[in-house]
Amino acid sequence: MPKSSVGLKIGSSRASMVRLRGGFKTAEVDRVETVRFSDFSNLVPEALLSLHLRKEDTTVASLDGEKAFFRLVSLPFTDKKRAEQSAPLEAEESLPFPLEQLYTSEQMIGKAEGSSRVMVVASLAETVHSLYDTLKSAGVTPSSIDADSAVFLTLNGASFAGPGNRILLEIDDNVSQCGVFSTEGYRGFNVLPGSGEIEWLSDELSRLLSLMEEDGYRPDAIFISGPGADEITKIHLGEHLLVRVEMLPFPSRLVSAKAQYLASWPYWSIPLGLALREISGKNTSEVNLMQGELAPRRTEFPLKKGLLLAGIYTSILIVLWGAGAYIDIAQKTREVEAIQKSIRTLFTSNMPGVTNIEDEVNQMQKEVTELEEREKAVSSLFDSEISPLTVLREVSSKIPKEPVTELRDFIAEAERLRLEGVTTSFDAIDKIKAHLQEYPRFGTVTVSDAKSGTAADKVIFKMTVQYSEKKR
Secondary structure (H helix, E strand, O other): OEEEEEEEEEOOOEEEEEEEEOOOEEEEEEEEEEEEOOOOHHHHOOOOOOOOOOOOOOEEEOOOOOOOOEEEEEEOOOOOHHHHHHHHHHHHHHHOOOOEEEEEEEEEEEEOOOOEEEEEEEEEHHHHHHHHHHHHHOOOOEEEEEEEHHHHHHHHHHHOOOOOEEEEEOOOOOOEEEEEOOOOOOOOEEEEEEOHHHHHHHHHHHHHHHHHHHHHHHHHHHEEEOOEEEEEEEHHHHHHHEEEEEEEEOOOOEOOOOHHHHHOOOOHHHHHHHOOOOOOOOOOOOOOOOOOHHHOOOOOOHHHHHHHHHHHHHHHHHHHHHHHHHHHOOOOOHHHHHHHHHHHHHHHHOOOOOOOOOHHHHHHHHHHHHHHHHHHHHHHHOOOOHHHHHHHHHHHHHHOOOOOOEEEEEOOOOOOEEEEEEEHHHHHHHEEEHHHHOOEEEEEEEEEEEEEEOOOOOOOEEEEEEEOOHHO
């Protein structure tokens, strides 16, 4: 059975879904549905249930431009992992909330001449959880939560053969939004909130184009889509803006199971873009705001001691079971009973959360395998010379006793160390930085934030310490 994916867009008054069935060379749009509702909080789960979404389908939902913040960040290096780790810190000053309150997702979208461009999408954690809980209440478990700003990247790659100066505009009743592209790639994203009336939309777009022209940009065409995209709107915008305006073309590699679906295109462009990211791997959004508690696999440090103990216990059990072949039957029976009792005791003491005990050895081996997989996910910390305890000890020894410094937060990651603390002055921060740089296992030490506290003699600071490559 071909892979199938569902793109689900929930607006203020409607929910739209598109299902794609993947094939070898083409994908088929085999279902398009829209349901309307009047009360968002009470009727959305009921409306979603009426769509009869299947559990076996991969479902991707999204947040619109008013609920997700979009930033483009330029960085002076091209390493993908490093760039995507650094981008949120670079974008933090321009975000309306601190990173601690946000779920973020990053994607490198271009690089040239030793630099890279990274798309950063962020949303309040509570906003992401609200959408997730709404979907779960309707029996839908999303594989990803994207953002409309990133969906434009997918639509641009699917609808056009190459780069170009173009604007993709989605017109809806309450919010219109557009992705701006140039020959160099994704240039920006804008939200045009308010009424969807055509005169208002023309004025807002005219102002936006004027601002972009001041920055040296002029689109060759504007491609419209969404519930408000029709021939009347297309003609009006073209005459008012003096720019070629067209309907967003239907992706050439797709086919439609029913003619009526094509007749309603491009009404459902956003849900199509969401479904496409699971079918087409080129020039598509990789954004997923399901972070923290919603992440597919938690990234907390595994207990390596527990992993080793579980492995030792499993080895002992196997040896003891093998030894039973060399003793007489009566003794063997008594010892097996004792061993089984010991196995159960060891199992319950090391795995108190497991209540359905059927086969201790197999269940323990399964747990060991899962722990090993989790250990691999953070092996760059535990297999390196720099363990979290070593780092904490060195940081504590390098921070001078005077002036007094209080270390509030300590986060050891695979590539870097993040510190947050309070000291007495900005000069003291420089002194702390200089002392940390003396440690040969630390590379660059940068102050990512420093500001006065509520008390006159308190300065709050954040530091990022990159580990030295030759010591890793």
